[in-house]
Amino acid sequence: MRNVSIIGVGLHPWGKFPQNTFVELGVQAVANALQDANIKWQEIQAIASGIYIWGGNAGHISGQYLAAVFGETGIPIINVYNACATGAAALRTAYMSVASGQVDVALAVGVDISPEGFLSAKSDNPRQDRDVLRWRMVGMPNPAFWALECRKRMHKYGTTAEDLARVKVILSQYGVLNPNARYRKAYTLEQVLNSPMVNDPLRLFEICATSDGAAAIIVCAADKAAQYTSQPVNIAACTMGSAIYGDPTIRISALSAPAKAEAPMLSESYSASQQAYRIAGIGPEDVDVLELPDNSSWHYLQYLETCGFCGEGQAEQMVREGQTQIGGKVAVCPSGGFSSFGEAIGAQAVWQVVEAVTQLRGQCGPRQVKNAKVAMAQTYGLMGNSATTILTV
Amino acid sequence: MDKQKIAGDKVPALPDLFQGEAGGVRLRSARCGTCGTCFFPEYHEQHRPGCSREGVEKILLNRIGKLASYTVQHYMPPPPFRTEKDITPYPIGMVEFPEGIQVVGIMVDYKEDDLVLGREVETTTFTLYRDDKGQEIVTWAFRPKAH
Numbered sequence: 001m002r003n004v005s006i007i008g009v010g011l012h013p014w015g016k017f018p019q020n021t022f023v024e025l026g027v028q029a030v031a032n033a034l035q036d037a038n039i040k041w042q043e044i045q046a047i048a049s050g051i052y053i054w055g056g057n058a059g060h061i062s063g064q065y066l067a068a069v070f071g072e073t074g075i076p077i078i079n080v081y082n083a084c085a086t087g088a089a090a091l092r093t094a095y096m097s098v099a100s101g102q103v104d105v106a107l108a109v110g111v112d113i114s115p116e117g118f119l120s121a122k123s124d125n126p127r128q129d130r131d132v133l134r135w136r137m138v139g140m141p142n143p144a145f146w147a148l149e150c151r152k153r154m155h156k157y158g159t160t161a162e163d164l165a166r167v168k169v170i171l172s173q174y175g176v177l178n179p180n181a182r183y184r185k186a187y188t189l190e191q192v193l194n195s196p197m198v199n200d201p202l203r204l205f206e207i208c209a210t211s212d213g214a215a216a217i218i219v220c221a222a223d224k225a226a227q228y229t230s231q232p233v234n235i236a237a238c239t240m241g242s243a244i245y246g247d248p249t250i251r252i253s254a255l256s257a258p259a260k261a262e263a264p265m266l267s268e269s270y271s272a273s274q275q276a277y278r279i280a281g282i283g284p285e286d287v288d289v290l291e292l293p294d295n296s297s298w299h300y301l302q303y304l305e306t307c308g309f310c311g312e313g314q315a316e317q318m319v320r321e322g323q324t325q326i327g328g329k330v331a332v333c334p335s336g337g338f339s340s341f342g343e344a345i346g347a348q349a350v351w352q353v354v355e356a357v358t359q360l361r362g363q364c365g366p367r368q369v370k371n372a373k374v375a376m377a378q379t380y381g382l383m384g385n386s387a388t389t390i391l392t393v
Numbered sequence: 394m395d396k397q398k399i400a401g402d403k404v405p406a407l408p409d410l411f412q413g414e415a416g417g418v419r420l421r422s423a424r425c426g427t428c429g430t431c432f433f434p435e436y437h438e439q440h441r442p443g444c445s446r447e448g449v450e451k452i453l454l455n456r457i458g459k460l461a462s463y464t465v466q467h468y469m470p471p472p473p474f475r476t477e478k479d480i481t482p483y484p485i486g487m488v489e490f491p492e493g494i495q496v497v498g499i500m501v502d503y504k505e506d507d508l509v510l511g512r513e514v515e516t517t518t519f520t521l522y523r524d525d526k527g528q529e530i531v532t533w534a535f536r537p538k539a540h
Contacts, residue, residue, distance in 0.1 A: 137407060151464060201464070
């Protein structure tokens, strides 16, 4: 396997763009990445692309739709789907194409458009689609699953309403500073605690919205990266994980979970991050910047433990002490997180890596983490999908 | 008699998930005779890695379980969830059964101080809506166990 570097990144800002197509959003992100890498479209030798479920058949072949706009060149285009980890699957596929030696330069794209409000079931066969059951029989949107786990955590470790609200306060102060964020308003603890209850104990400001957005990354064989950029970012690990038997987490879509734990919670993310630490030879203690999937305040706390940034039940204390803020032990989501961006499902895993790259290049202005050398992007998706990318400079 | 019907004229919104028994409503689950994994619903099979998957048998979960977690939901979910009227706010409970499985469901007939982790609950039904023939279309639900 060859070493692989990131030579270009590009985004379409996050928001709601009902007048636009996924192709339009994706084209802007790719054009920005090409410009950032100072590379011509014709030099891209492979593409991996993915979106979530609202593109119809066109969405299943999103890479072909995007390539048509820039001009078709006959290269391999692979379209991927791994729920909220779709973008990570695109990045890993591009990464593997280069690491294997098959091509020197590859493009990963994640795009998304989504309707307003709750996501819901897209088929009607309960025997093959768990989504049908959870919607029809229990009326369970995603935040209900997060709230059930959050309540367990509160019961077990004494997590308070203030602990949950504090996460939003921290993330919102970074979102204000990020020009690509959808929500750019700083909140006080009191404002978060006064936001409407959605799924008790989780309030409106403590869960993420659904957004539209697009992100693109160009990867290159490390020994050829200098041809394009003076600031290549090394991919130290790019892994994916799935769930492990006996994981007690109530997983989105499922109606049941084992009562007795035989595997860690969020085992898909435990698996992806442990693989990444082993491959990179880097541990959580070395990470300066962590982009984690803050779908809710519960995720922010739980992921610190799942990925080994603190011991079990210690995340709240870490947050109270300011150890997860810029200047603390590890800067967690200095991008503003999903809390400030919202989930653009197919795009967010690529976006997390783009944010990490921008930090390692020192281009984040007032939310820059000083002297950042190691960054990690942790992704999480429905039905046991996860990915971890560790980057170094 | 239509075996999918439970007590009275109540009809499950989807089949094969629960049934009425003399002693009350019980969830339909299944357990692997080889690896012991218990799963719900009975048709979403799950096994321990390496299991030969032999001897899966359908079981009925105990009528009574313990509240392992809950959330109170403050807005109505979109279709395909269907109820006659706005039922918010409503609790969704996660109930641990002695068979080693936790199952989620809407909670009914509760008072606020019943929402305590560890509290015993029993399985029942909840009427979502009435169809054109006036039949009650129901889902499974949990309520605090009568003392």
